[in-house]
Amino acid sequence: MDRPTLVLITTDQLRADALGCFGGRAVATPHLDALAAESTVFDQAYTASPYCLPSRSSMMTGCYPHRHRAYSNFRDVRLSPSDPNLYNTLSGLGYHVTHVGKCHYAPVPYGRTRPDETQPYQDFRDYYLSLGIDDLDLQDDKQVSVWFRDDYAADLDAAGHLQAYRDAVWDSEAAKVFTFPGPAEWHPDAWVGRKACERIAAADQQTPQFFWISISGPHFPFDPPQEYLDRVDLDAMGEPRTFGELEDPQRIHYRSLHAAPPQWIESGRNDRYTDDYWRRLRQHYFANVALIDDQIGAIRQSLADRFGDNVMIIFTPDHGEMLGNHGMWGKGHCFYDDVLKVPLIMRRPGGRAAGTRSDDLVSLIDLYPTFVGAAGGDRPEVDGVALTAPDRGHPFVLSEGERMSVVSDRRHKLVSIQHQGQEFTEMFDRDADPDEIGSIAGDDRHATVERDLHSRIAGSLLGAALA
Numbered sequence: 001m002d003r004p005t006l007v008l009i010t011t012d013q014l015r016a017d018a019l020g021c022f023g024g025r026a027v028a029t030p031h032l033d034a035l036a037a038e039s040t041v042f043d044q045a046y047t048a049s050p051y052c053l054p055s056r057s058s059m060m061t062g063c064y065p066h067r068h069r070a071y072s073n074f075r076d077v078r079l080s081p082s083d084p085n086l087y088n089t090l091s092g093l094g095y096h097v098t099h100v101g102k103c104h105y106a107p108v109p110y111g112r113t114r115p116d117e118t119q120p121y122q123d124f125r126d127y128y129l130s131l132g133i134d135d136l137d138l139q140d141d142k143q144v145s146v147w148f149r150d151d152y153a154a155d156l157d158a159a160g161h162l163q164a165y166r167d168a169v170w171d172s173e174a175a176k177v178f179t180f181p182g183p184a185e186w187h188p189d190a191w192v193g194r195k196a197c198e199r200i201a202a203a204d205q206q207t208p209q210f211f212w213i214s215i216s217g218p219h220f221p222f223d224p225p226q227e228y229l230d231r232v233d234l235d236a237m238g239e240p241r242t243f244g245e246l247e248d249p250q251r252i253h254y255r256s257l258h259a260a261p262p263q264w265i266e267s268g269r270n271d272r273y274t275d276d277y278w279r280r281l282r283q284h285y286f287a288n289v290a291l292i293d294d295q296i297g298a299i300r301q302s303l304a305d306r307f308g309d310n311v312m313i314i315f316t317p318d319h320g321e322m323l324g325n326h327g328m329w330g331k332g333h334c335f336y337d338d339v340l341k342v343p344l345i346m347r348r349p350g351g352r353a354a355g356t357r358s359d360d361l362v363s364l365i366d367l368y369p370t371f372v373g374a375a376g377g378d379r380p381e382v383d384g385v386a387l388t389a390p391d392r393g394h395p396f397v398l399s400e401g402e403r404m405s406v407v408s409d410r411r412h413k414l415v416s417i418q419h420q421g422q423e424f425t426e427m428f429d430r431d432a433d434p435d436e437i438g439s440i441a442g443d444d445r446h447a448t449v450e451r452d453l454h455s456r457i458a459g460s461l462l463g464a465a466l467a
Contacts (some may be wrong), residue, residue: 004349005307006095006204006210006371007314008086010059011292012102012141012219013331014317016343018289023235029288031297035315038347038354042387044342044361044410046397047319050331052104052141052219054400055318055364060085060131062368062382065400066461072402073332076107079131084380086368087132090210093375098135098199101192101214103128104144111149115170118162121148121264134456136193138403139188142216142223143169152191158408161186169221173234176221177281184225189217189288193295197302203304208375213299215446216323218291222284224291231290232283240278241438250354252417252424253334257327278324285323312374313347314367314387335406335415336436340399346370346387360393396456405457414441414453425454 016022021036022043048058053073054065060079062069070077079085087097106127110118125138139145139152146153146162146169146443156162161182163411168174168181180187180207185194203209217224246257248369303311320339322328331339344362348356365384373379373386385392399406403418411431426439427450440446 003094003208003376004374005075005110005208005303005311006090006258006374007299007303007311008055008059008210008212008367008371009215009296009313009315010102010212011317013319013321014218014289014343015290015320015323015338016341017315018218018286019343021345022343022360025233026238026282027232027290027293029289030292031295031300032315035249035296035300035347036345038351039345039356040348040353041357042346042360042362042389043346043357044359045316045333045342046340046361046363046408047317047399048365049400050319050334050339051401052102052318054449056104058365059367060363061319062089062380062384064365064398064460067383068104071400073104075402076106078106078127079134079160081130084133084373086212087210088349089132089368089372089377090375091132091134091382093208093372093377095137095210095375096204097133097210097212098203098254099128099133099212099214100137100196100199101139101212102141102216103136103138103214104140108141108144108147115166116363118146118157118166121150121153125150126273137192137199137364139216142219142221143189144419145188152188154190156182156186161187168223169284170209175277177277177284178221178223179180179226179229179284180223184227184291185225187225187291189215189295192216193279193298195296196299199297200302200306203306210371211432215292215295218288221427222281222288224284224287227362228287228290229283232286233293234279234283237279237282237286239275240282240327241435242325242327243373243435245325252415252426253326253328256334265442281329282323285321289420309351310349312349312371313345314370315345316344316364316367317342318364333401333404333417335399335404335413337413337434338416340406340408348388361395361397361408362393363397364386366392379397396453398457398460405455407456409453409456412446412449414455414457416454416457 020033049055057070138150164181369386396409427441428436
C-alpha cells in the first residue's frame, strides 16, 4: 500500500514548555523528544480558540470559529454530518477512520451532572459516529467520564474503580488536585493509550488508515497516578510567573484574577490559592505529562510494528494552560501565549525533513488540509493551509472565543473582548514584552499597528459573512 497511515495525536491543555523538545526541564519527555527528532517542529503554532470545543471543531473543519460558529464550550452549534470534516473527507478518500479518546464536538450538559450517578451518554456517541467515524473508543474528558457513561466509564466501572474516581472528582476539598485513585493502567490517559495500541494492532494493513488518538490530559483535574509524581524535578519546575499588573482594574484579566464579573477564565482568588497549592498543582500537571509521554512511546512502537515507516504523525494539543502564571490556571477566554501558543510536531513518512524547526506562523486550522493533502485529496477551500505546502504559514492568525477576538502577526498581538456593550482592548509587542505584561493599546506610537490588526479581525469576519 502506497498511501501513508495518518495519525493525529492530541492532548488537552498542554503547554509547549512542558516538553523537552520545547525547552521544558520539569519532567523528562523522551518519547515526544524522539518524535520531534524525526519531525518538523513548529515554534510559532497557535490554536484557533482557547476553548476545547471550538478548537477541536477548527481542527475538524480547517476553519476559524467565526465560520463554524462554535465559539465556546457552551454554544451548541454542532458540526453537520453533511458538511466536509476531517473524518468524512478522509473516509471519502478511502481511509478507515478510527477515533480513540476525547471528541467534545458538542457542549457537555453540565446542568445534568450529579455526584452520585454516572449518566447515559449514548446520544453523544451516536452524534460523533455520524460525523464519519468507523471505530470509536470514547473517553470524552476526565470529568465527563465521571459524569456520563462513555466507553471508558463503562470499562472503569467493570474494573471496580469508577466510584472512587467519581468521589475524587467531586471532592471540593481536593480542589481539582489529587492522585488517581486506582492502578496507573486505569488512568484515562493510559486507557486511551492502551485502546489506541489495540486498534493499531488490529488494523487492516491493506486499507489506508487514519487514527485520531485524543488524550484528555493534562487537562484538569490534575490527577496523575502517585508513582508519576517522583518523575518531576521540583527545582526545575519553578514557581508561577506573576508580575502584579493585574491589580489594575482596567486590565481585562483583573476580572479573572479577582473573580469579578465578567470573569473571563477559570480562576479567582480564594483560600486555596496558596504557594503550596500552586506547587502541588504544577507537580501534578507535569506528572500527567510524563504519563502521556509513556503512552506516546507505546503508540509509536505499535505504529512501527504494524505499518513500518510509512506513517505520518502530527502531535499537538487543542490549547495550552496558564499553570499559575499571572496568578491564574485554566484557559477559557484567555489571550496569553501560555494558552494560545501550542506545541506542534509533524513527522512525515520516511522521516522526511527530520530534525528541522520552522518559524512559520501556523495554526491548528492547518491540520485538516494537511491530512487531506497527505491522503491524496485536493486542496480544500478552508482557512487553513497544509503544513506540507510550499506556501504554508499565514501573515496573521486568529484565536476566537465567545465575544472575544485575538489576532497576531507574530510580533504584535491585539485582544478585543466585548461585554454588556463595552469593549476591552489590549495589545502587546511580544518582542519587547514576551510575558505580555504591559498593554500598548491606545498608545499613539503604535496606532498604525493597532489599526491594522483591528482591520484584520474585521476583514476576516466580513469575509465569512459574505461567503
